[in-house]
Amino acid sequence: MLEAFFPVHLKARYAETDQMGVVHHSVYPVWFEAARTELSHAVGLPYSEWERRGVLLMVGELTCRYRRPARYDDEVTVGVRVAEVASRRVVFEYRIEGPDGSLLAEGETRHVVVDRATGHPTVLPAELRASLRRSPA
Numbered sequence: 001m002l003e004a005f006f007p008v009h010l011k012a013r014y015a016e017t018d019q020m021g022v023v024h025h026s027v028y029p030v031w032f033e034a035a036r037t038e039l040s041h042a043v044g045l046p047y048s049e050w051e052r053r054g055v056l057l058m059v060g061e062l063t064c065r066y067r068r069p070a071r072y073d074d075e076v077t078v079g080v081r082v083a084e085v086a087s088r089r090v091v092f093e094y095r096i097e098g099p100d101g102s103l104l105a106e107g108e109t110r111h112v113v114v115d116r117a118t119g120h121p122t123v124l125p126a127e128l129r130a131s132l133r134r135s136p137a
Contacts, residue, residue: 005079042136
């Protein structure tokens with residue numbers, strides 16, 4: 001699939017940190033989602049369009065390996081890429097880097113393609129599958 005990670009730049013907000021100023025572990029999946037959303041825009045098919053067409057990507061599995069802490073006010077880069085596209089599954093990979101380029105976390109999400117109306121797994125339409133294989137603009 002896509003070899004390079006698509007970069008999304010975020011700043012760690014105060015509300016995302018604990019009393020020590022360290023970004024809480026629960027924030028990283030939110031950053032993953034923000035990066036996926038930006039990637040969908042960058043390949044020309046925003047996620048809102050997927051929903052309009054009756055397709056949802058339901059998270060079936062999420063992994064995150066924490067390497068170093070992000071801290072309040074850090075500018076982080078969340079890299080995202082499509083690792084796999086199958087008829088009923090999409091897999092994304094992530095790398096979060098700190099302001100100095102150090103690896104803070106890496107992870108993966110596995111999504112089941114679901115029909116919005118029924119909630120049942122469905123086949124990913126060809127146009128949506130093609131959009132995930134495009135390089136971001």
